[in-house]
Amino acid sequence: MTYQHFSIEERESLQYMWWDRKSIRSMAKVLNRSPSSISRELKRNFPACRNTYTPRVAQERALSKRRCRGRTNRLKNDRIRQYVVFHLKKRWSPEQIAGKIKSQIGESISHEAIYRFIYASISYGKPRPGFEDLRPYLRRHRKMRQPKGVRRYQRLSKYQGLSIDKRPSIVNTRHRLGDWEGDTVESVNHRPGINTLVERKSGLVFITKLNGKAADNTTKAIQSRFRNLPDKLKHTLTMDNGPENSDWRSIEETAGTKCFYAHAYHSWERGTNENTNGLIRDYYPKKTDFSNISEEEIQFIESELNTRPRKRLGWKTPLEVFSVALGG
Incomplete structure (x- = not known):
């Protein structure tokens, strides 16, 4: 079996699970890796000065080692x-x-x-x-993402939405289209930002500019993007448990999908969405004021991401895969 290097997303998940005091075996099960691989990765990247694991440092160290194996200063032609x-x-x-x-x-x-x-x-x-x-x-990960939900950990219970634990197991397989993940990318100084919806199998993303931080703004954004989708392409929506996503009843009634909440500070449970938000940050880094970004620019970025080839899709684009299901 060929060894697969740890990705930055896996390393970020390791960091969250380390903070959550998960066991080595639990981490290995989540990432579908052997416990020995997890143990080596953690031991290799624990600096002597700090008893913590930093995914950015681990990723840069791994890339540096690979770069040192051999270099060439030109491509073939x-x-x-x-x-x-x-x-x-x-x-x-x-x-x-x-x-x-x-x-x-x-x-x-x-x-x-x-x-x-x-x-x-x-x-x-x-x-x-x-x-x-x-x-x-190139995609950069020089700034650590702040773990989402840490300050909101006690809020989930009041929304009384369905936990991700109740979500149909077929969603985890990515065998069907129509299972989505949703999140909000914040603007500078915690101002209204953008709503992102990512389809798990194809990776297709909808990006919508928000007019405010209240839950009804997020609800309207989701409704507007799901309204014209056939039922077969909107089975489930898994969201972060923040207050902007609290109006799950309205979303289910008007958007025609079933809503689920991820656990607090478990961003890997919405890994497709987190990865896509990282791609968006390539264009709009943290401290971007989205009030200065036009709707046209937002739609341009959406188109750019949906027409990039993906390795896991056999180098097809998310739009190509999703369009087949739409019949066009």
Whole structure:
């Protein structure tokens, strides 16, 4: 069996579970990894000065080790280089580029070669003469995400919504379309931001600008995006347990879906949504004031994300997969 490196999402989940005092075996079960792999990852990345696990540091250390195995300062030819640079600037990941390049220009290259090309162009933190710094176009995780729900831990009980524990088991398999995850990306100073809805199987995302932080604003956003979907494409919606998502009864009645709440500070239970929010932060980092972002810009980002090829979809795009179910 080929060893699969830990992803940044897995490392963030490890951090949350460590904070939650989960056992090694519990962590391994959640991440579908062996207990020995979890144990090695934690031991390897516990700094002597602090008794804590930091996913950003662990990820950067792992990437650094891989980069040091060998470098090259150029791709095979100009055609490949132009394709790679163009799509990096469209915020495609090296894996997405490597997965799609052969079908589009008849050439092939590995994602590792793309990473080597990017980092071999840098010397002492600056681009080498004649080279462009392409690192800003990679996904970065240099700022730790604050664990959601820590301050809201005691609030879930008053909403009396269904726990994720009651959600149908078929949702976990991703075998069907129509199971969604929802969240809010906050604006600067906790002002109204955007609502994100992500379909678990295809990865299709709906991004809607919010006019306020009250629950009715989130409810209206969900209603507007679900209104024209057929019933077969809106089975369930799993949400964060914040007050902005408290009006689950109205959502169920008007949007035609069944709502469930994730556990407090268990962001991995909405992993698809969390990952997509990270992609959105590539365009709009923390401290963005979404009141200054137009609806047109929001829809442009939505289109960009929905037309990126995904490895788990066989390099199809979320829109391609979702459109088949829509009959078009």
